[in-house]
Each structure stands twice: as C-alpha cells, then as structure tokens.
Amino acid sequence: MNLILLGPPGAGKGTQAERMVADLGLIQLSTGDMLRAAVAAGTDVGRQAKVIMDRGDLVPDEIVVGIIADRIEEPDCKNGFILDGFPRNTAQAKALDVMLTEKKLTLDAVLEIRVDDKILISRIEGRARESGGERSDDNAEILKKRLAVYHDQTAPLLPYYEAQNRLKVVDGMLSIDAVSKEIKKALNA
Ligand code: AMP
Numbered sequence: 001m002n003l004i005l006l007g008p009p010g011a012g013k014g015t016q017a018e019r020m021v022a023d024l025g026l027i028q029l030s031t032g033d034m035l036r037a038a039v040a041a042g043t044d045v046g047r048q049a050k051v052i053m054d055r056g057d058l059v060p061d062e063i064v065v066g067i068i069a070d071r072i073e074e075p076d077c078k079n080g081f082i083l084d085g086f087p088r089n090t091a092q093a094k095a096l097d098v099m100l101t102e103k104k105l106t107l108d109a110v111l112e113i114r115v116d117d118k119i120l121i122s123r124i125e126g127r128a129r130e131s132g133g134e135r136s137d138d139n140a141e142i143l144k145k146r147l148a149v150y151h152d153q154t155a156p157l158l159p160y161y162e163a164q165n166r167l168k169v170v171d172g173m174l175s176i177d178a179v180s181k182e183i184k185k186a187l188n189a
Contacts, residue, residue: 001026001080001187002105004087006157007113008150009143010124011172012179016113017084019180027077030084031064034071056145058088058153065095072103080108089153093160110161111183113172117147 001024005013017028035053038046045067049059068086071077087093100107115123125140161167168186172179 001108002083002100003081003108003187004083004110004161005085005113006110006154006161007172008115008117008120008154009146010120010127011113011115012123012176013084013113015176016179016183017082020082020183023180023184024080026080026082028082028084029068029071029077029086031067031086031088032084034067035059035064054142056142056149058149061089061091061095064088065092065099068096069099072099072105087154087157090156090160093157107164107166109168109187110157110164110166111186112158112167112169113179114169115172119173120147 003020003026005017007013014028014030014033017030020026021028035046035049039050039053040046045063049063052059064086068083072081083096087096096107121140121143124143128139158167168189170179170182170186174182
C-alpha cells in the first residue's frame with residue numbers, strides 16, 4: 001500500500017506515520033527528515049536547503065522530487081510507503097503522478113489530517129520548547145509563515161486528490177490514539 005499523509009505542520013503526520021510503519025509494515029518517507037539529515041551531514045543540498053527551511057519556505061521542487069524518485073527505488077519500499085511531507089504543491093504532485101506511472105506503482109490513498117489553525121499554534125509552540133531549538137525551523141516566529149505556505153501551496157492538493165477519488169479526511173483534533181483509529185477505519189473503508 002502506497003499512501004500520502006497531508007496536513008499542516010504540527011498536525012501529527014510524523015507521529016501517525018510512525019504508528020503506521022509499526023502497524024502496517026510500511027516505510028515512512030519524510031522529505032523533511034531527509035532534508036534535515038542532509039543539513040546535518042553538510043552536503044551541498046543540505047547547505048542550500050537550510051537557509052530556505054529556516055525561513056519556513058519550500059525547498060526547490062527538483063531537490064525533493066529527486067530525493068523521492070531515488071528513495072522509492074530502494075528495495076525496502078517494495079511493500080509500500082507513506083509519503084510524509086511530500087508532495088507539498090501541485091508541481092510536486094504532478095511529478096509524483098508521472099513517477100508512479102513510470103514505475104508502475106499505484107497511490108492507494110491520500111490521508112488528510114485536518115486540524116484547526118489555533119490548535120496547531122499551541123502544538124508547535126510546545127514542540128519548539130521540547131526540542132530546545134533542535135529544529136531551527138520550529139519556532140513560533142515562523143509558524144505563521146509555514147501555515148501560510150501550507151494554505152497557499154499545499155492545500156490545493158486536497159481538491160487535486162479529491163478529483164482523483166483518493167482523498168480521505170481524518171479529524172486531527174482527536175487524541176493520538178483516536179486519530180490512529182480513524183486512519184485505520186478510513187483505510188479499510
Ligand atoms: P517537515 O518536517 O515536513 O515539516 O519539513 C520541514 C521543512 O523542510 C519544510 O518547511 C520545508 O522547508 C522543507 N520541506 C520538506 N518537505 C518538502 C517538500 N516536499 N517540498 C519542499 N520543501 C520541503
């Protein structure tokens with residue numbers, strides 16, 4: 001099963017993806033994690049990405065599309081993957097469609113974790129405090145920017161996948177366990 005997790009920053013995509021890895025045996029592919037690894041390793045991509053990530057903007061499409069195209073070729077993706085944080089805009093979604101068709105892979109569902117903006121702000125502030133600055137893009141200052149980027153660039157993917165009849169919406173305001181249950185229900189429906 002190949003899935004996409006959509007939702008604004010702080011919606012709990014990473015947490016739910018980890019649970020789905022454990023429950024469904026899927027691989028989690030987080031472009032955010034991969035970019036942070038590149039930043040930590042000090043690669044050219046990492047250096048280029050860091051400035052952009054710290055601003056709360058999206059890194060160029062060709063970088064993330066290239067990363068995902070290479071990654072889904074790996075043998076561990078054969079049993080299925082969860083895309084967490086990719087695609088982030090329509091150009092990436094179209095590139096993904098082409099990539100999947102070329103590789104004869106199907107996209108089984110797109111799960112939207114829907115959360116109210118006000119709840120997100122308090123969650124992200126909490127996460128910024130917990131990480132003690134570990135995620136330099138995770139402070140409240142740029143939260144509004146990241147949310148604006150989500151609404152402006154990523155939210156248009158919702159009608160895009162709805163038109164493909166793949167979109168399933170889950171209520172991200174519930175407890176972590178309840179959201180996991182909703183996801184299971186949505187996937188079995
Ligand atoms: P995330 O951990 O998914 O919230 O991503 C953290 C940051 O990495 C984002 O704010 C972007 O700057 C960058 N990023 C992650 N995934 C993508 C993507 N698919 N396209 C562009 N930028 C991305």
